[in-house]
Structure formats: structure tokens, C-alpha cells
Amino acid sequence: MSSGVAARHDAKKLVRSxxxxxxxxxxxxxxxxxxxxxxxxxxxxxxxxxxxxxxKFDFITRKHHCRRCGKCFCDRCCSQKVPLRRMCxxxxxxQCAECALVSHREAEFYDRQLKVLLSGAxxxxxxxxxxxxxxxxxxxxxxxxxLILDGDSHCEIEVAxxxxxxxxxxxxxxxxxxxRATGMFLQYTVPGTEGEAQLKLTAGEDANTSRxxxxxxxxxxxxxxxxxxxxxxx
Numbered sequence: 654m655s656s657g658v659a660a661r662h663d664a665k666k667l668v669r670s671x672x673x674x675x676x677x678x679x680x681x682x683x684x685x686x687x688x689x690x691x692x693x694x695x696x697x698x699x700x701x702x703x704x705x706x707x708x709k710f711d712f713i714t715r716k717h718h719c720r721r722c723g724k725c726f727c728d729r730c731c732s733q734k735v736p737l738r739r740m741c742x743x744x745x746x747x748q749c750a751e752c753a754l755v756s757h758r759e760a761e762f763y764d765r766q767l768k769v770l771l772s773g774a775x776x777x778x779x780x781x782x783x784x785x786x787x788x789x790x791x792x793x794x795x796x797x798x799x800l801i802l803d804g805d806s807h808c809e810i811e812v813a814x815x816x817x818x819x820x821x822x823x824x825x826x827x828x829x830x831x832x833r834a835t836g837m838f839l840q841y842t843v844p845g846t847e848g849e850a851q852l853k854l855t856a857g858e859d860a861n862t863s864r865x866x867x868x869x870x871x872x873x874x875x876x877x878x879x880x881x882x883x884x885x886x887x
Contacts, residue, residue, distance in 0.1 A: 667743070672720040674743040685797040686813040687880045689739040692723030700725035705749065721752035738763045739880070762880065766873035771795065774870035775863050776836070776854040778802060791854060791870070793877075815841045816849060818878035820871060834871040 664679035672691055678684045695704070700716065702709050704724045710716045717731045718724070720742070726749050733753040734745040738760070748756060773792025779785075789804035793812075800815075802808040817840035822832035836855040843850050856867035 672718075672740075672742070673746050675741045676743055677741050683796065683798065687739060687797060687877065688741065689721075689883075691740055692721065694718045694723045695725050697725070703727040703730055705730035717747055719749040719752050720746040721748050721756065724749065736760060759880070762873075762876050766876050767793075767797075769866075769869050769873040770877060772866075772870075773801075774856075774867040776856060776867055778804070779853045779855070780808075781851055786855075810839070810841050811844075812877075812881065814843070815839055815878070815881070817841075818875065820875050821853075821855075834868050834875075837871050837874060 665676050666679050668675050668677055670691060671694070675691075695718070697716065700710075703714075703716070703726050705726050706729065708714050708727045708729075710725075710727070714727050716725045717728060719726060719731055720740070721737060731747055731749045733748055733750065735748050735753045735756045736742070736745050737748065737756050770793035773790050775788060775790050777786045778789045778791070779787075787804045787806065789802045789806075789808075791800060791802050793799070794801055794809075798812055800810045800812060802810075817838070819838040820834050821836035821838060823835050834856070836853060838851065838853050840849045840851045854871070856871065857864045
């Protein structure tokens with residue numbers, strides 16, 4: 654892809670909605686696959702009471718809409734202003750307690766794990782049922798739309814076309830913790846072809862920096878897959 658085309662795909666614009674200012678892609682088709690659409694607000698006439706504590710709305714008890722779920726709440730039940738990056742809001746927005754908790758949890762993905770995915774890691778990659786493997790660097794593209802694999806060959810997989818993400822593990826961490834991630838199995842569709850393709854990522858065996866980066870990348874990709882499935886189910 655030429656730099657000019659890539660720049661157009663990554664272009665963004667500032668829009669104002671009833672919920673606040675959003676920095677969104679110039680073209681909707683080029684939005685992040687992890688994004689969420691703004692919800693439809695519950696009409697004022699359909700919510701005479703807070704949908705959490707059942708307080709009646711009047712001139713003193715005002716109603717507020719949660720920017721994540723669109724439901725009506727009183728100020729006490731919808732007082733938190735929390736970043737909502739999955740909807741591309743520029744500033745923190747008002748959310749109910751339940752939604753604010755979810756958004757706080759997602760902040761870890763955007764603050765830490767997304768950076769890991771963008772930085773990439775080195776894996777041994779096996780495509781399909783091939784007996785041959787290749788050492789490749791796997792990373793998420795800057796617009797979050799593709800997994801890019803670079804080695805002796807080059808491959809790009811659209812994140813939105815990934816259907817299965819399975820983390821491969823071995824052993825148990827000291828103290829009975831989670832098993833250690835050693836690799837990942839991906840299934841995905843390729844536009845213009847029938848059926849699904851698959852690949853396997855395997856982290857190196859040596860306990861070095863490269864192995865630690867690969868393990869962190871696998872954990873981050875597992876979290877990304879959960880967000881991807883949530884976006885599809887919206």
C-alpha cells in the first residue's frame with residue numbers, strides 16, 4: 654500500500670454528537686475493529702425514574718444518559734466521567750457505575766497491551782498444514798486493522814476476518830497461577846477464497862528478552878480477541 658493511500662485510510666475527523674466530541678476515521682470502513690458504536694439513548698419520555706435506583710426525576714433530581722449504554726440515570730448513579738476510547742471520545746464522558754467499571758478495565762488494553770501489539774514480537778510461524786516454519790515478526794498495524802507478519806515472506810491478515818484465537822499454553826506458574834502462554838492458533842478468512850486459512854505462532858524456547866516479548870504479545874492478543882468478539886456482538 655502506498656504512503657498516500659495509507660494516509661487516506663488513517664485520516665480522521667472531529668465530529669460532535671449529543672454525547673461529546675469524537676475523533677473518528679474519515680471513512681467508516683477504516684475504523685478500528687475494536688471500536689463500538691454509540692448507543693441509542695433511551696428517550697426521556699420512556700424513563701420517568703432512574704434505571705438504577707428508581708429515583709423519580711424532577712426539577713431537583715435531573716436525568717443523565719450513560720454514554721456507553723444509553724440508559725437514563727440520576728446524577729448519583731451516573732456521576733463518573735471516564736475515558737471511552739472504544740467510541741473515540743476525545744474527553745472522558747459520563748457513564749453509569751457498571752459501564753465505568755468496564756471502561757476502566759479496558760483502559761489497561763489501550764494504555765499497555767495495545768502498545769505491546771503495535772511493537773510486535775518474534776515467532777516461529779507455520780501456515781496451514783505446512784511442515785515448514787518461518788521466523789517472522791508479528792505486529793498490529795498502526796490503524797489496528799491488520800496483523801502484519803514479516804520475515805523472508807510478508808503476510809497481512811485483517812483483524813476483522815479472524816474467526817478463532819486460541820492461546821497455546823504449557824505448565825503452571827508457581828503458586829498455582831495461570832499456565833504460561835507458548836503460542837497461538839489463528840483461523841481467518843481470506844477475501845476471494847473459500848474456507849478458512851490458519852496459522853500457528855510459537856514463541857522461542859529460550860528464556861530471554863525475545864521470549865518475554867512474545868509471551869506479552871500473546872497475552873495482549875488474547876485480550877484484543879475478547880474486545881473484537883464484543884464489537885461483533887454489539
